[in-house]
Amino acid sequence: MTASHGVFAFAHIGDLxxxxxxxxxxxxxxxILxxxxxLHGHGLLDFAYLPGDLAEDGRAEQYAVLREALDRHPALPVRLIAGDHDRQHGTMADFDALFAAVAGSPRGGGHAARCHDLPRPRDPVSxxxxxxxxxxxxxRCLFLDMVSPGYGQKGFxxxxxxxxxxxxxxxxxxxxxxxxxxxCAVFAHTYPDDLRVPDERAALAGLIRHHGxxxxxxxxxxxxxxAPDGRTLYAAARxxxxxxxxxxxxxxxxIDGPVTSWRFKPLDRALPFVMVTSPADRRLATAPLDAADGTIAVRALVLSDRPQAAWRCHLRVDGGPAHPMVPDGPRTVHARIPWRDGARRLAVTVTDGAGRADTEVIEPVGRSFVPPPAHERPGSDALRLxxxxxxxxxxxxxxxxxxGRDW
Structure with missing residues (x-):
């Protein structure tokens, strides 16, 4: 799948x-769908990601609820993986049928399952x-299966x-x-640190860090x-x-060039929605701010159910005067502005012509930022914000x- 809109952006719809x-x-x-x-129909998002635990017990009648909901929006691309609850009753047969129907279809990317023989303490198993x-x-988007190779016993x-x-x-x-x-972006059900086998934990976290x-x-x-580690942003959604x-x-x-950004969109808050995609916030940064000539480029993703011609966008630095932002693609707006030493906060606001507005405020990374060294628990939530x-x-x-409480 290719696209010419510049900024890669998707919606993550959490465990169902x-x-x-x-x-x-x-x-x-x-x-939500x-x-x-x-938003996808307006060219503003690439796909919807479903990160596993789609059904409470991994049963066909529960997946039927999902398939009916997806069938209402056949043009929406969907990418899904399995979670532990998708094997809750000890088999992946019903998930297999869902994967074939959704992931195996054009809307799901036309992907097929793969069969392997895995070593087990007693006998190899297919x-x-x-x-x-x-x-x-x-x-490059890599979608992992952390569930099928496990034992999948309820209560295990x-x-x-x-x-x-x-x-x-x-x-x-x-x-x-x-x-x-x-x-690269990796899509997984949980942190590498949650893998059962210590060697696999180290291998997965190491691959992620080594390849940036x-x-x-x-x-x-x-x-x-x-949970950013200075090189990779680990992000989980509710x-x-x-x-x-x-x-x-x-x-x-x-992902916008060298910057990765993330923000949650509550369903009870009306569109529009704006997210600054460049520069990086200091908490999520992987490289210092590029402000060599005393200016910075600012870009933001806008999600709206109104046409782009209705958008009005501006930014402010530390509450100063408004700088207009203009579209530079079907989903983003941009501006280049002066950036003085000591500036701290950058706020981008969008209005949509229907009396609705949204603002995101970030604290741009500084020019002297140095990424931290590897953590002693790579691929974990130890660096959570x-x-x-x-x-x-x-x-x-x-x-x-x-x-939290048990479910």
């Missing part, structure tokens, strides 16, 4: 845990893997694995992307979380189906897999 069509979170899913499909790769807007605990075949595939994909100068993966986008936690993390919604992530309300982060890890 679907059971019945009449459930509240099934209605929330339908509303309607909004995201409209396992179907659901991992795949493709390129969007110049970004966190049993996330990759298996040697998938690790070798991932290493080859990352090496090829590096040779070709493509930035820009973004690892995850579910599983059930809360919004950002669950749609089981959650204690405030308003339901979806995350928006983007504290509360950041403007991004949708509460910072309390209130979910079933860390400090």
């Amino acid at each position: 845990h679907l059971e019945r069509a009449e459930d509240r979170h099934a209605a929330d899913l339908r509303a 309607a909004e995201v499909a409209g 396992v179907t893997h659901y991992h795949f790769a493709e390129t969007w807007a110049g970004v 605990g966190l049993d996330f694995r990759l298996g040697p075949h998938q690790l070798a595939w991932l290493g080859a994909e990352l090496a090829r992307a590096e040779r070709e100068g493509q930035p 993966v820009r973004l690892v986008e995850m579910g599983h936690t059930h809360y919004n979380e950002l 669950s749609v189906g089981q959650n204690e993390d405030g308003s339901v919604g979806y995350a928006v992530a983007a 504290p509360a950041w309300p403007e991004k949708g982060l509460r910072g309390d890890q209130l979910g079933p897999n860390r400090n």
Whole structure:
């Protein structure tokens, strides 16, 4: 898949845990899909990402709820992977049918499952893997299967694995992307640190860091979380189906040249929505600010259900005068402005001609920024950021897999 719009951007619709069509979170899913499909129809988002735990117990009747919701928006590209709940009753047969119907279709990228023999403590077993790769807007996107290689026994605990075949595939994909100068994003159900086998944890985190993966986008936690390590942004989005993390919604992530950005879009907050995609905020930066000539380039992604001609965009530095921003593609606006030493906050505001507005405020990285060294727990939540309300982060890890209640 290719695109000419410049900035790669997608919607992350968190763990669904679907059971019945009449459930509240099934209605929330339908509303989110309607909004995201409209934005995709305007050329503003590339696809919707579903990070696993699609069904509460991985059963056909629960996947039918998802398929009915997706069928309402046949033009919306969807990329999905499996989570531990998709194997909750010990088999992937029903997920396999969903994967064939959605991921195997044109809207899902036309991907097929792969079969491998995996080593086991007792006997080798043939396992179907659901991992795949493709390129969007110049970004190599690698979708992992952390569930199929595990034992998949309900109540067994966190049993996330990759298996040697998938690790070798991932290493080859990352090496090829590096040779070709493509930035990479990895899509996984959870952090590498949650893998059951210590050697796999180290291998996956090492591959991600060695090849400078820009973004690892995850579910599983059930809360919004950002854990940047100075090279890779690990990002998790709240669950749609089981959650204690405030308003339901979806995350928006983007890669714009050297900058990776992320922000949560609550469903109960009307469009438009704006996210600064360049420069990087100091908390998410991987390189120093480029302001050699005393100016900086600012770009922002705009999501709106109104035509671009209706948008009015401007930015302010530390509450100073407004600088107009103009479109530089179907989904972004930009401006080049003076940037003085000591400036701290940059605010971008969009109005849509219907009396609605949105603002994002960032603190641009400084000119002397130096990325931190590798952490002693790479690929973990050890570097998670504290509360950041403007991004949708509460910072309390209130979910079933860390400090929340059992689901």
